[in-house]
Amino acid sequence: MKLQMVGCSHHTASVEVRERLAFSAEQAAKALERWQQQFPHAEAVLLSTCNRTELYTAAVETPPSHHEVAEFLASFHNIPLSEIFDDLFEQSGEGAVRHLFTVAASLDSMVVGEGQIIAQVKQAYELACARRSVGPITHDVFQAALRVAKRVTAETTIHQRRVSIASVAVADFARQIFERFDNKDVLVIGAGETAEETLRYLVDEGAQRLTVVNRNFERAQEVAARWSATPRPWADLPGLMAEADLVVSATGASEPIFTLDDFRRIEPRRFQRTLCVLDLAMPRDFDPAIGECIGVYLYSIDDLRETCEANRRERQREWPAAETIIDEEAIRFIADMRHRASAPTIQRLRATCDELKSAEVQRLLNRLTAADERDREEIAMAFDRLVNKILHLPMTTLRDHAEQPHHTGLIDALKRLFQLRD
């Protein structure tokens, strides 16, 4: 099997290098086009995410060398190869298969078990299919990788536990309080990165009635514009708190922005309606005593972090099970590939033996002029049986050793011993 991978990931390269080597969808399409022009007989699939850029290449005959692939990646982005060479890594044959399976199953991700990578691998494969840069080897290995990812998802809980603060806040806490978000008044206090990340999860969950409040009203307007939310001035905060169902707070304030007394003032207007407060600020924005009020569920970043850690530990526990699946599938895939790779050699060996057998049978029958039709058939069948019996053992050995690394050596030995030429 002549499959290889050259690329960089969060394990080998800094974010600056990864950014320089990253491909947008358009760039990836152009790169595959250029690849086909440059290496018309080689297959290629380009996987580019925020954490990795990996180019999988394969060829039935001689594939481009690792250096050529690295050169291709660098030249596409007009980067001197020497600047990125040390950040790249490579995998060949079985190593490349295992690596792809591990990536697709998200065991190689920065956040182990994150679900996005499966979709990204699928998109990379589909793009290569659309650009016709895939071939029999990359077809098989990517389809197998997607199968492995699905198996890992179905048979382990590695994907089920969320590990980012924002996702845990929305999915593990708010989701257990509210059935739906489209009819809830969501108030976001603050306009920083954390607030925006949480907004993204809330919008994904269907939140529509979004309000952003920030001390800097212009910043609130910017964030609100990005998420189709309503910006409101800081002075409106108490009124908005009285109306809100879900509050996400992530300001940089050094003191609590909402005390128990503040809440007591708006409490009668809430009629004990359920209020979920996700306080993602450090130090906290909400007085913890508010969490004791009727109908209020208040979670601080420490509560969420604890759940994140517990989820991370649960994922680690699932790691061996996921690895076992990857091992099983990789062994099976490689054995299948070897079977297929050895098929032409076996066919040629059988054809050679058949030719020899036919010639010998013919010579013998020419001498045995007295033999009748039945004798001739018996002789031909005896030669058939002899050839089958001689070939049976080497064929069985080849099949049984298809999973072993020395299988290719056996095929080569067979070619040399019987002088089988491609």
Added chain:
Amino acid sequence: MTALSGVTITCFSASYAVVLALEVSRLWFRSGVRGVLLYTFAGLGLFTHTVFLVNEAARSTASAPLSSWREWYIVAAWVLAAVYVYLAAVHPRQVLGVFLLPLVLGLIVTAHFLADRTAFPQSDAMSVWATIHGIALLLGTVVVSLGFAAGVMYLVQDRRLRAKRGLSGRLRLPSLEWLDRVNGRALVVSVILLSLGVLSGVVLNQLNHRRDATSAFPWTDPVVWTSLVLLAWLVAVSIFGAVYKPARNGRKVAYLTLASFAFLLMVLAVLLFAPSQHGSGRGTSASAEGARP
């Protein structure tokens, strides 16, 4: 059909017990085959339960399978089991059976203890009102039980959310909002059904009174007055919730549904242990008090 004629209470009770055990096991470990087993046994339980009721109806002279207290409770258990199967299909990852199936089994056990009670007297003239009376009270009982299960789930979920622990664990429950909605609706629907049941009972009694002037409304019958207390409680709770907004707080509604179930248990206990003549066609309501409870 000969094989199905041998279906007994034990058949579907055992199936539900297996489903309950499978549901409880979800709290401890993961399994790939449990889902298949769970739905198979739940389906089997509901199927044999249905066959049992059909067989009972075929044997009975009554038009519907509500000819005795025993059948009434078995039908109530069937409705609740059907609700469970539906909810288990819609919310496959939540352990609803842990809360609903004990109620189903409880109704079946109650039916077992009421096996020696005499059948309801049949009267064609009153069959419509009697059927309305029986079915409305039966559905009311199911809805109160459902509200109780939702109430318990709400309090468990509320406790977990306040403790901020184990939220991504194996005990998966519906959201507070969903449970709150079920609780609220259970209260309203149970008021409607129990009111309909009581009103149809009054009409039934009036019809009896026209036929037999000596028969009077059985106010003093323990089953009747405890049922009226249950209805009064539910009406009071509903009015309280309608006029006082804070009473709509989920936890309060959950406690109210729990209290409603306590009243229901009181009615049940009276039926089992108190000297009631309700539904027997004897006593204060004379010859034909009603063909149903």
